[in-house]
Amino acid sequence: MCGIVGYVGRRNARDVIIHGLEILEYRGYDSAGLAITEGGRISVVKKTGYVARLAKATERMGGGCGIGHTRWATHGAPSEINCHPHTAGKFTVVHNGIIENFAVIKRRLESKGRKFLSETDTEVAACLMDDLYKGDPTEALAAAMKKLKGAFAFAVLCADCPGEIFLMKRHSPLVVGLGDGECFAASDCSAFCGYTDTAVFMKDGEIGVMGEGVFTLYDGNLVKKTVRTEKIGGGAPCGQPAEDFMKKEIFETPAALRDTVNAVFGDDSLKKRIIDIFSKNDKVVMTGCGTAYNACLMGKSLFERVLRVPVEAEFASEFRYKNPIVDDKTVVVAVSQSGETADTLAAVRLAKSLGADVVALTNAGRSAITREADLTLLTAAGPERAVAATKSYSAQAAAFLCVATVLSYDMKTVEKIREEICCLPSLASKALASAGEVKALAALYGKKRSVFFIGRGPDYALAVESSLKLKEVSYVHSEGFAAGELKHGTLALIDRDALVIAIVTQRHTAEKTLSALYEVKARGGKIMIVTPFDDLIAENRFDAVIKTPPSSGLTAPVTAMIPLQLFAYYMSKERGINPDKPRNLAKSVTVE
Ligand code: AGP
Secondary structure: OOOOEEEEOOOOOHHHHHHHHHHHHHHHHOEEEEEEEOOEEEEEEEEOOHHHHHHHHOOOOOOOOEEEEEEEOOOOOOOOOOOOOOOEEEEEOOOOOOOOOOHHHHHHHHHOOOOOOOOOOHHHHHHHHHHHOOOOHHHHHHHHHHHHHHEEEEEEEEEOOOOOOOEEEEOOOOOEEEOOOOEEEEHHHHHOOOOEEEEOOOOOOEEEEOOOOOEEEEEOOOOOOOOEEEOOOOOOOOOOOOOHHHHHHHHHHHHHHHHHHHHHOOOOOHHHHHHHHHHOOOOOEEEEOOOHHHHHHHHHHHHHHHHHOOEEEEEEHOOOOOOOOOOOEEEEEEEEEEOHHHHHHHHHHHHOOOOOOOEEOOOOOOHHHHOEEEEEEOOOOOOOOOOOHHHHHHHHHHHHHHHHHOOOHHHHHHHHHHHHHHHHHHHHHHHOOHHHHHHHHHHHOOOOOEEEEOOOOOHHHHHHHHHHHHHHHHOOOOEEHHHHHHHHOHHHHHHEEEEEEOOOOOHHHHHHHHHHHHHHHOOOOOEEEOOHHHHHHHOOOOEEEOOOOOOOOOOOHHHHHHHHHHHHHHHHHHOOOOOOOOOOOOOOOOOO
16 A cells, blocks of 8 residues: 655655645555655655645755655554655665565665664665665666565665656556656556646566656666556546545445446447457356455346346455466456455456456556456546545446346346436435435434444345445444344344344345344344335334435445445544544555
């Protein structure tokens, strides 16, 4: 994880770096630092906490060349000492990734008399570069790359080369932006797309050198490579919303659904490629992490229902180590909002090595996962900055539903489902209208210590996702599970302090789920129902009700997620937590 930024040019490097770090803060926000070269001297400033603290502390800095970092701690606590940049001799370094053999290298360097200030693997890498330095920084980086194991993207200043930034990459993302007399580097091009629309996506094993408007690229043996540029979407990224990104993004769900549905249904060549890739395979596996995995659970449920084909859903973090039963007759659908989650990327690479076809379902068109996939399906949800995935999850669920209809032979049913899918944006808008009631419920239940979510079929997938959402932004203990499983153990946890929320969008299992809920009430727990069914609400036996817009059993789960995301959001606010930056988390998990 972590975000890195570099700049060389005529602008104030500090301003460009702070701007980039603010955008990359979704990658980690426990501390931030920068290093600027001015008058041949490198000045380093580090601060714990958000980038805003670093911005304040560096207001007066000048200089046209520098590097910056926003951190999600892997090695060592989030302290100022462990914060990047790290300096060893002539080298000042920022890093995203994990050096797996740092302990061995550290011992070797210590035996040569080297001293370390921090607990980080990054300082060890900086020290290794300095140890290998014989007057040419690129040679030191190339030699260091041969010794380093693990994932990394480095931006490096060398005291002997003011006005230059040295770059090196393996597995972690690193993009260079080329402007008029200036160069940018960042973990993600969103950090500099307000300045230039020309980018170079560095590949694993490459080393780069940035000067004022000059970028040189080498392979790991320092043989010069041709620099291939790509056009990226320019323009300034979205500013801070009036309230929180999480709320703003939940309210953007109707547009995310509309654009995602149009992207699939409006593209005949994409539909053909979807049919080609799925029809030549016998088996479907869906994989992802966190919310993306929960979207796979929803995708599995929707695919099995529409297509009557079995689908496996696997955590990418498990898939990569389980010797998966995957071959050249398997299609693996890798789901990832960011397109750069390390476990999902590793699962994709493993699936490819076993001969499988890979379909990437992602919100990031130029991400690492799309570069490995045979086919990319884009969720057109737009940028998602809050750590909690919201509109991207809804867009993933809608995309699964669209793909299922594209693949279905049952033309009569398909026509009906397509009509329902096209209503998703307006259903989502109706679901958003419940925000006021949901806020009031969060005020009522804000002090609960445990919240359980239950459901069956696709509602089980929603229960798991609702629970994850609540945990990550409100820190309330929560579990999501299949409604019928409650009585097989978890019921022992139910007392007067528990809140159990039943999600009921499926008519055929409604009564069964309610039985589980009444078992909770009988034991003193509070019960809430989230449902589109008026007759169930009329039973009037619930402590709280969230009514969702009525629609078919296929589309109702997609829109029912919206009030549940709002519930997590308002619980977060109720408990005085910043929902956009919950503790210990980062938006993009690019390490194992
Ligand atoms: C979602 O709210 C979480 N922040 C997290 O579980 C996330 O979904 C997971 O890390 C996967 O990210 P990705 O979709 O970018 O691959």
